[in-house]
């Protein structure tokens with residue numbers, strides 16, 4: 058499912074422009090991803106884990122992010138400890154609103170989807186170093202649903218998002234260009250990948266900021282959230298409105 062910026066934009070109207078600006082500005086304070094293993098860092102990130110409660114998010118203890126080797130050939134099997142989200146991002150109205158809105162737009166039943174991982178990621182590119190949003194190539198993340206929200210794209214060419222069925226046949230391609238434009242996918246039924254980030258013609262560097270939210274059951278005691286009903290399963294992808 059691919060939707061334009063109006064969905065999250067409308068949901069965030071109540072939060073106020075200042076709060077949204079502070080939220081998106083927090084991508085300027087992401088430490089380098091030390092697990093990349095490259096001389097020049099091109100990816101910067103923070104991570105947090107939450108139980109999704111009706112009307113709120115309950116922050117869970119900070120832990121390493123782990124993906125199985127079967128889904129991540131580059132970093133799978135290795136716990137990766139990323140810097141935690143700042144207190145203002147983790148406890149703010151913007152993240153709470155975004156997570157609950159994304160959860161209402163999952164492309165399938167959302168009952169039981171009571172836990173989420175939140176990733177703030179910046180990928181940069183210069184004329185000498187391109188950025189790889191997904192160095193593992195076309196992949197699954199190992200969750201149930203994954204939301205990919207564009208926060209900022211400046212001076213960038215490339216970074217085309219692509220979705221594939223489980224037999225690696227392409228089903229959707231899109232370049233996210235407008236802040237808050239979003240792709241939400243069923244990670245159990247689709248593969249995804251992103252092409253490298255390169256500076257746009259004439260630019261010396263490019264910046265692409267993304268918010269990724271992984272949804273999965275955490276085995277909590279509140280697996281069914283407020284107002285939950287099993288939504289009809291929509292098509293995997295739809296053009297942005």
Ligand SMILES: [Fe+2]
Nearest residue numbers: 191196197198
């Ligand atoms: Fe991924």
